[in-house]
Amino acid sequence: MSWIKVIGYKEATGKLKKLYDRIKGPNDSIDHVLSIHSLRPHTLQGHMMLYKNVLHHPDNSFDKWYLEFLGTYVSRLNSCDYCEKHHSVGLKNNLNDPAKYKELKEAMISEDFSQVLTSKEIAGVHYAVQLTNSHDTIVRNDLEVLREMGLNDGEILEINQVVCYFNYVNRMVVGLGVQLEKDNIGLSPQSNDSNDWSHK
Structure with missing residues (x-):
């Protein structure tokens, strides 16, 4: 499962068990990205x-798919690979939308999003790439460019x-x-209640 010790659901006690009960999926499954925290x-x-x-907050402006x-x-x-x-x-x-999903997956490989995203969405992607690959090159003007493409602060x-x-969790994983x-890949909290962490 990982390179460090992990406490499973059946062995969990105290605070860990209470947290596991909040996040568990079908058959008491706990995503490995979450159980990796079990020692802390x-x-x-x-x-x-x-x-x-x-x-997953309802006050987000962008659609959840984006x-x-x-x-x-x-x-x-x-x-x-895990998070991807x-x-x-x-x-x-x-x-x-299976057709658009396929197009987006292909665009990630080709790194050409011009046919599947709006110019505003593409601007967000460019910022994401810069923040991930070369965060130290970002300057104030980069945010001005985003504003010019229609993004508000x-x-x-x-x-x-x-x-x-994602940069945090990718590096942790x-x-x-x-x-x-092996099972239940892609489960996530679906409720708009910020206190509902159950995975479905």
Whole structure:
């Protein structure tokens, strides 16, 4: 499952068990990206709060499929197979358009988004790439370019937070050798309630 010890659902007690009960999926399954926190439950709690509010909050401006797309693409850039596969399923489910999903997957490979995204969405992708691959080159004017492409400051922040979250989790997963589950790939919290962390 990983390169460090992980406490499974059946062995969990105390705070960890309570957190597991909030995030478990079918058959008491716990995503490996979450169970990797088991030796430090407080970081699992922090991870879930960040994840739920950055990616699944009803006050986000962008459609959930676009945020999932950004997360999938950033994971691809970071060679994080685990997150790319999980969030590719999230992208597919939230998009609910098999043809566009296929086009987006192909665009990630070709790195040509001109036929599948709006100019505003593409501007967000360019920022995501720069933030992931060369964050130290970003200057104030880069945000002016985003504004010129139609993004407001709240939307810029939204993209920034999604991209930063995925850079965090990609490095955690790769750095600890977290392996992909055999079942239930792509489950996520679906409720608009920020306190509902259950995976469905």
